[in-house]
Amino acid sequence: MPGSGKSTVGVLLAKALGLPFIDTDLLIQQREGLLLQELLDQRGLDAFLDAEEAAIRSLDCRASVIAPGGSAVCRERAMEHLRALGRVLYLRVPLPELERRIDNITTRGIAMAPGQTLADLYAYRAPLYERFAGAAVDVAGDTLEQTVAAVLRALGGRFPPRL
Template sequence: MKTKKNIVLIGMPAVGKSTVGNLLAQNIGFEFLDSDDLIQSKEQKTLSQIIFEKGLDRFLQIEERHVAGIRCQNHVIATGGSVVYSQKAMGHLGEISRIIYLSIQLDMLLTRLSDIKSRGVAVRPGQKIVDLYKERTPLYDKYCDIKIDCRSMTAEQVVEQAVTSLY
């Protein structure tokens, strides 16, 4: 792989970052890290509990702190969909990783992501999935090194595309 020590996956919730991340890590002999799991472990709460108890803005600060604190090599890191709101976290990830944006079309996202509250999706009161999509997709485009359109691909095909793009 070209120079960077890790691979980071960004994209909307339910796009398959964790599934693809696990498979990609196995494929290339890296370890796998899910930043949502890291946050939940460090905070001893689910993402939805953190958002409910502390509010969205505080959750985003917590996410930024934990993601900006990631220090590892030879890892595939699946991030939460909201990580792109933090320039600090994304700057850090960009320094230590190649960033792959797993892109999905809105219609497919709407079928995959039905319950944003229980999933712990970082969403403002009254904000809909469509609003999130329109707000976040330009940020994913801004921060990615590689963009993969996952529309009609299986997780295995996405991994194959990622490996081809990286090496």
């Protein structure tokens, strides 16, 4: 979910493992020449999700830490590609904590339909995160260091999956 810490934790995890880090939100911005919110505003939600899927499916890497956008789960082919690249983990954060963390929901580039709330988004996406993830890591109330340690435990020494 947006606000779960994917990008920040991903950078720290990549450092801890000595691996490259890829943030697909940045990849989308580079490919499209627009900020995420601009892409949503100018082209709409479906075009945003299509651009995200294309960016993810363009990845051809191994032994890397990838932080996909929270809406990656909205496109099955994107998630199948991520799973083919390695383990997929879900940073599970309860809705009330996400609501406290996110204060710029209308300008942050979150893939939401007009009128949709963060609660609506959570209700729709949480089952998809559970479906596509190889493991869920509960990180409610954790510091960044605790979250990285929990992710390392969830990987259980099986990372990198392929070299």
